[in-house]
Each structure stands twice: as structure tokens, then as C-alpha cells.
Amino acid sequence: MLLIKGGLIVTAERRFDADILCDDAGQIARIGANLEAPTGCTVIDASGLLVMPGGIDPHTHMEMPFMGTTASDDFFTGTAAGLAGGTTSIIDFVIPDQGQSLFDAWRDWRGKAEKAASDYGFHVAVTHWDEQVHDDMGRLVREGGVNSFKHFMAYKNALMIDDTVFLRSMQRARELGALCTVHAENGDAIAFLQAQLLAKGETGPSSHPLSRPAAIEGEAAQRAITLAELDDTPLYIVHVSTEEATQAIAAARLKGLKVYGEVLPQHLVFDESVYHDSDWLQAARHVMSPPFRPKAHQKALWGGLISGQLQTTATDHCCFCQDQKMRGRDDFTRIPNGVPGIEERMSVLWHHGVVSGRLSAEEFVAITSTNTARIFNLYPRKGCIAPGADADLVLWDPSASRTITAGALHQNVDYTLYEGMTLTGLAVKTISQGVVVWDEGTLRAERGKGRYIRRPALGRERPL
Ligand code: URP
Ligand code: ZN
Ligand code: ZN
Ligand code: ZN
Numbered sequence: 295m296l297l298i299k300g301g302l303i304v305t306a307e308r309r310f311d312a313d314i315l316c317d318d319a320g321q322i323a324r325i326g327a328n329l330e331a332p333t334g335c336t337v338i339d340a341s342g343l344l345v346m347p348g349g350i351d352p353h354t355h356m357e358m359p360f361m362g363t364t365a366s367d368d369f370f371t372g373t374a375a376g377l378a379g380g381t382t383s384i385i386d387f388v389i390p391d392q393g394q395s396l397f398d399a400w401r402d403w404r405g406k407a408e409k410a411a412s413d414y415g416f417h418v419a420v421t422h423w424d425e426q427v428h429d430d431m432g433r434l435v436r437e438g439g440v441n442s443f444k445h446f447m448a449y450k451n452a453l454m455i456d457d458t459v460f461l462r463s464m465q466r467a468r469e470l471g472a473l474c475t476v477h478a479e480n481g482d483a484i485a486f487l488q489a490q491l492l493a494k495g496e497t498g499p500s501s502h503p504l505s506r507p508a509a510i511e512g513e514a515a516q517r518a519i520t521l522a523e524l525d526d527t528p529l530y531i532v533h534v535s536t537e538e539a540t541q542a543i544a545a546a547r548l549k550g551l552k553v554y555g556e557v558l559p560q561h562l563v564f565d566e567s568v569y570h571d572s573d574w575l576q577a578a579r580h581v582m583s584p585p586f587r588p589k590a591h592q593k594a595l596w597g598g599l600i601s602g603q604l605q606t607t608a609t610d611h612c613c614f615c616q617d618q619k620m621r622g623r624d625d626f627t628r629i630p631n632g633v634p635g636i637e638e639r640m641s642v643l644w645h646h647g648v649v650s651g652r653l654s655a656e657e658f659v660a661i662t663s664t665n666t667a668r669i670f671n672l673y674p675r676k677g678c679i680a681p682g683a684d685a686d687l688v689l690w691d692p693s694a695s696r697t698i699t700a701g702a703l704h705q706n707v708d709y710t711l712y713e714g715m716t717l718t719g720l721a722v723k724t725i726s727q728g729v730v731v732w733d734e735g736t737l738r739a740e741r742g743k744g745r746y747i748r749r750p751a752l753g754r755e756r757p758l
Contacts, residue, residue: 295315295316295317295318295323295331295332295334295335295336295728296315296316296335296336296338296685296725296728296729296730297313297314297315297316297329297331297332297335297336297337297338298313298314298315298316298338298340298345298687298689298725299313299329299337299338299339299340299341300313300339300340300341301313301314301340301341301343301344301345301689302343302344302345303325303344303345303346303679304344304345304346304655304656304658304659305346305347305656305659305664305678305679306347306656306657306659306660306663306664306665306677307656308656309344309655309656311327312325312326312327313325313326313327313328313329314329314345314679314685314687315329315332315335316685316687316725316728317685317728318728319728320684320685320726320727320728320729321681321682321683321684321685321728322679322680322681322682322683322684322685323681324681325679325680325681336730338689338723338730340689342691343689343690343691343722344655344689344690344691344692345679345687345688345689345690346380346655346658346659346663346679346687346688346690347659347663347664347667347676347677347678347679347683347686347687347688348380348381348382348383348663348676348686348687348688348724348725348726349376349379349380349381349382349383349639349640349662349663349688350381350382350383350384350385350662350663350666350667350672350676350677351376351381351383351384351385351608351609351611351636351639352384352385352556352606352608352666352669352670353385353387353532353533353556353558353608353609353610353611354372354376354384354385354386354387354608354609354610354611354612354636355386355387355610355611355612355632356368356369356372356373356384356386356406356407356410356611357369357372357406358387358389358612359389360389360612360630360631360632361452361621361628361629361630361631362621362628362630363614363618363621363630365612365613365614365632366613366614366615366618366706366707367611367613367634367636367705367706367707368406368409368706369386369406369407369408369409369410369414369744370409370410370411370739370741370742371704371705371706372384372611372613372636372705372706373410373411373412373414373739373744374411374412374704374737374739375636375637375703375704375705375706376412376611376636376637377411377412377724377726377731377732377737377739378637378703378704378721378724378732378737378739379636379637379638379639379640379641379721379724380640380641380688380690380721380724380732381412381636381637381639381640382412382413382676382686382687382688382724382725382726383412383413383414383415383672383676383686383747384410384412384413384414384415384636385414385415385416385417385442385666385670386403386407386414386415386416386417387416387417387418387419387444388400388402388403388416388417388418388419389419389421389453390418390419390421392421392422393422395426395427395430396418396420396426396427396430396431396434397430397433397434397438399418400416400418400434400438400440403416404416404746407744407746408742409741409742410742410743410744411726411731411739411740411741411742411743411744412726412731412739412743412744413676413684413686413726413727413744413745413746413747414744414745414746414747415439415440415670415672415746415747415748415749416440417440417442417443417444417475418431418434418438418440418442418443418444419443419444419445419446419453420443420444420445420455420459420463421446421453421455422455422459423455423458423459423462423463427463428462428466431443431463431466431467431470431472432466432470435470435471435472435751438748439746439747439748439749439750440472440749441471441472441473441670441671441749441750441751441752442472442473442474442475442530442670442749443463443467443472443473443474443475444475444476444477444532445459445460445463445474445475445476445477445518446476446477446481447460447476447477447478447479447480447481447514447517447518448477448479448480448481448484448506448514448583449477449481450481450482450484450485451485454481457517457521460474460476460518460521461521461524464521464522464525464527464529465525465527467527468525468526468527468528470751471751471752471753472751472752473528473529473530473669473670473752474522474527474528474529474530475529475530475531475532476514476518476529476530476531476532477532477533477583478511478514478515478517478518478531478532478534478539479506479510479511479514479583479584480510480511480513480514480517483510483513484505484506484510487504487505487506487507488501488505488626488627491504491505491626492625492627497624497625497626498574498577498626499569499574499577499578499580499581499622499626499629500569500570500577501626502569502581502585502626502629503566503569503585503586503587505626505627506583506584506585508535508536508537508538508587508588508591509538511534511535511536511538511539511584512536512537512538512539512541512542513538515531515534515536515538515539515542515543516538516539516542518531519542519543519546519551519553522551522553523546523549523551526551526552527552528552528553528554528752529551529552529553529554530553530554530555530556530669531543531553531554531555531556532556532608532610533556533557533558533561533584533608533610534555534556534557534561534595534598534604535557535558535561535584535585535586535587535591535595536584536587536591536594537590537591537593537594537595539555540555540594540595540597540598540603540604541594543555543598543603543604544598544601544603547603552756554604554605554606554669554758555598555603555604555605555606556604556605556606556607556608557595557598557599557604557606557607557608557661558607558608558609558610558635559607559609559635559638559639559642559643559646560582560586560609560633560635560642560711561584561586561587561591561592561595562592562595562596562642562643562646562647563592563642563646563711563712564580564586564711565586565587565588565589565592566585566586566587566588567586568580568586569581569585569586574623575616575619575620578619578620578622578629579619579633579709579711580633580711581619581622581626581629581630581631582610582612582631582632582633583631596652599647599652599653599657599661600652600653600657605660605661605665605666605669605758606661606665606666606669607639607643607661607662608639608666609634609635609636609639610632610633610635611633611634611635611636611705612631612632612633612634613632613633613634613705613706613707614630614632614707615707615708616708616709618630633711634705634707634709634710634711635710635711636705637703637704637705638698638703638710638711638712638717639662640662640688640690640719640721641696641698641717641719641720641721642712642715642717643658643661643662644658644690644692644717644718644719645717645718645719647661648692648719649718649719655692663676663677664677664678665677665758668757668758669757669758670749671749671750671751671752671757672747672749673757675747676747684727685725685727685728686725686726686727687724687725688721688723688724688725689721689722689723689724689725690719690720690721690722691719691720691722692718692719693718693719694718694719694720694722695716695717695718695720696716696717696720697714697715697716697717698710698712698713698714698715698716698717699713699714700713704737722734726743726744727743727745731743
């Protein structure tokens with residue numbers, strides 16, 4: 295048993311002084327003033343600290359095979375790094391091989407994830423359509439604990455689907471009570487622009503954003519919303535990076551549609567100038583999709599989060615080391631797309647969101663944990679501080695500062711986007727399943743301790 299004494303509890307709704315008793319089953323047993331420690335109970339002094347629900351990162355790619363290589367953080371190292379940063383659950387993506395059944399792919403990914411140190415779930419990608427996909431979606435929802443499917447409108451000749459497949463999947467998801475998630479960029483237009491840039495000899499990383507302009511995300515986001523509106527299918531747009539997509543989501547919500555948007559902290563902090571670094575590797579390290587944007591888009595993304603039109607934050611954690619990024623030395627379209635960030639997410643958002651005055655601490659909890667739990671039907675087991683909830687908590691020092699360096703982080707990758715950035719707000723202790731796994735700089739993540747969390751189909755009521 296674990297008793298957390300003297301902290302200020304912050305939830306998405308309110309803040310209050312109380313102690314929290316966690317039982318040996320890894321759940322919150324009691325919350326109250328001056329709780330007595332049962333015999334044999336470990337007591338943690340949380341005075342001066344905030345006690346918040348552990349972060350949930352609904353968009354990670356641990357050990358994902360992608361663009362001819364495999365993301366370097368595996369389910370153990372990646373989730374362990376998450377714990378060091380205050381994130382206690384992830385939702386990763388099952389990406390079936392060409393022609394592979396969704397259910398077989400899900401089984402394979404369950405196997406890979408057995409080494410995870412924190413709890414996890416899966417979205418399953420629909421990358422083609424046939425009767426087997428229709429049936430597997432049903433089986434995954436009914437037997438697999440999957441309530442969200444992923445669709446790529448980009449990555450032509452790889453993961454991309456056309457609108458017909460997307461509509462079929464939307465219809466099926468709707469009848470199953472599952473959520474459609476989407477990477478919204480127009481893959482045909484990207485392939486066209488990429489080919490033109492390469493033909494002109496523009497082979498460096500600075501061509502990456504030119505091949506994926508903001509309008510191409512805006513168009514795809516609007517198209518996805520239009521398709522979803524046909525049958526009022528709930529839609530979650532991942533890694534929203536533009537003003538265009540933010541406005542499309544806001545307009546859809548004003549119409550009453552169940553459309554949700556996710557923001558990555560890196561898109562809030564960096565702009566497209568990162569691609570003009572004279573050091574090829576430094577520029578290549580920022581190659582991810584959607585790319586970093588001109589500054590004006592950051593204002594729109596903050597506005598989306600502040601207003602609640604964009605509900606969640608994630609990282610799209612997808613790590614590639616120097617030798618992997620070098621695959622695209624002579625051709626920017628071969629640079630593996632992806633960046634790290636699971637360990638830095640909470641601090642970056644606290645510093646740039648709360649310390650800057652844009653967000654309250656309660657709003658921080660909402661966008662890092664509670665909203666995600668609600669949208670993906672993990673609430674109130676996750677994202678919540680209440681008796682019966684999982685004892686996944688972060689003890690947060692709101693005023694401690696540190697300067698980020700890759701060497702001090704735990705991600706299995708040779709850089710951080712935030713190198714040299716001084717951030718205020720720090721996970722002092724992380725508690726997962728009622729156990730302290732990150733303790734003032736000591737990581738005690740345990741391989742295989744993470745559990746697969748089944749997410750039931752969504753009911754008729756609107757989560758947010
Ligand atoms: O560049 C990215 N984002 N890589 C991971 C795959 C995806 O599009 O989310
Ligand atoms: Zn059907
Ligand atoms: Zn994506
Ligand atoms: Zn992704």
C-alpha cells in the first residue's frame with residue numbers, strides 16, 4: 295500500500311488538498327484529509343507538489359517498421375521513458391503488413407508490447423478493404439478491446455487509403471461503436487510535389503515542408519470531416535498542425551459533429567525554420583509528418599487547445615537515430631518520418647502552456663490525460679483521481695526547472711528536439727499501478743509490468 299500525504303490534488307475539474315491511499319491491487323482506495331497509514335504502508339510526503347493523473351499519450355509508434363527501418367524505441371524503453379516524464383499509459387498503433395489480417399496484426403503487436411513497462415492499448419490501422427477487414431473490425435471491438443481504428447490519407451503506395459475505403463471503414467466503425475482516427479494530409483498531392491522537387495534536384499530536408507504545405511492538411515481534414523458527416527461518424531484527427539485543420543474542426547463542432555483534434559507539443563514549440571539548419575542531420579532530425587509550420591499556425595493550435603476545440607495532446611513518438619535518418623541523405627523522401635518526445639511532453643506543455651499563462655493546471659490535466667481517457671473510453675479507470683481508479687499518478691513540481699539534454703533522458707534515441715531548452719515543471723515521482731516507478735531521477739520501470747488495457751466500444755453519449 296502507498297499513502298501520498300500533503301499534496302495538492304489537481305484534476306481536470308478542480309484542485310483540493312487531500313491524501314491518497316493506493317491499495318495493493320494498484321487502485322486508489324481512499325481520498326481524504328489526514329488519512330492514517332495502515333500498517334506496512336509506504337508513506338510519501340507530497341507537500342509542495344501537485345498530484346495529478348498520470349499522462350496518457352494516445353499516439354506513439356514503439357518499434358514500428360516504417361520506411362524501410364524500425365523505430366528505435368521499443369515497448370519497454372519507450373514506455374519506461376514515458377514513466378520518467380510522468381506518462382503512465384500509451385495508445386500505440388497496430389499497422390498490418392500488406393494483405394495481413396487486422397486481427398493477426400493485432401496479435402503480433404500484442405506480443406511485441408508484452409515487454410511494456412506501463413499500461414497500453416492499441417488503435418488498429420485499416421490500410422485496405424475486404425470482407426476480412428469488415429469481420430476483423432468486429433472481432434477486434436468485441437473480443438480485442440479495440441475501440442478506435444486508424445486511417446492514413448497520406449503515405450501513398452504504403453499506408454494510404456482512398457475515400458472509398460475510408461467510407462467503408464467509417465460505416466463499419468459506426469455500427470460497432472468505434473472511433474475513426476485519421477492522419478489528414480492529401481497523399482496524392484504530396485507524392486506529386488515530392489516528385490517535382492526531386493526532379494529539380496531539391497533533395498534536402500528543406501524540401502520536406504514544401505512537399506506538404508498547410509493547405510494539403512487543411513483539405514484532407516475537411517474531406518475527412520465531410521465524409522464523417524455523411525453518417526455522423528465520430529472522427530478524431532491526429533497531429534493537427536495547421537490553422538486550416540483547426541478551423542475545419544472548430545466549424546464541424548459548431549455544427550454539432552463529433553469531431554476531435556489532437557496536438558503535438560513539438561508543433562506548438564518549433565516552426566519550419568528547423569528545416570533550414572545548415573547541418574543536414576539537425577534538419578533531418580525534424581523530419582516528421584505533418585512538418586513544422588510557419589509560426590502563425592502555432593497561435594491557432596494554442597487557440598484550439600485553450601478554447602477546447604482541440605482536446606488532446608500526444609507525441610507521435612517515433613524515434614529514428616542518426617544512421618536511420620541517413621537513409622535519406624540523397625533524397626528527403628527517404629528520411630524516416632518521425633521524432634521522439636514521450637519523455638518531454640508533460641514538461642514542455644507545463645512550461646509553454648501553464649507557466650506561460652495560457653492554460654490552468656486543470657486544463658493541463660484535461661489535455662494531457664482526462665480528455666484522452668474520455669474520448670477513448672478509458673475514463674474513469676484512467677485520467678481520473680477517485681476511489682476505484684487506477685493508481686496512475688504523477689507528483690509534479692510546478693516550479694522546478696531543468697535544461698533538457700538527450701544524455702539525461704531515457705528514450706532509446708540519440709537526440710531530443712528540445713536540447714538546451716530550459717523547462718519549468720517536472721515529474722518528481724511517477725506512480726504506475728500504485729508503485730513508484732520514477733523517483734526523483736531514479737527509474738525503476740519494470741519490463742513486462744504494463745498491462746494491455748481493453749477499451750470497450752463507445753456508447754451513444756458524446757465523450758466531449
Ligand atoms: O512522421 C510521423 N508522424 N511518423 C509516424 C507516422 C505518422 O504519420 O504518424
Ligand atoms: Zn457491416
Ligand atoms: Zn501520422
Ligand atoms: Zn503517428
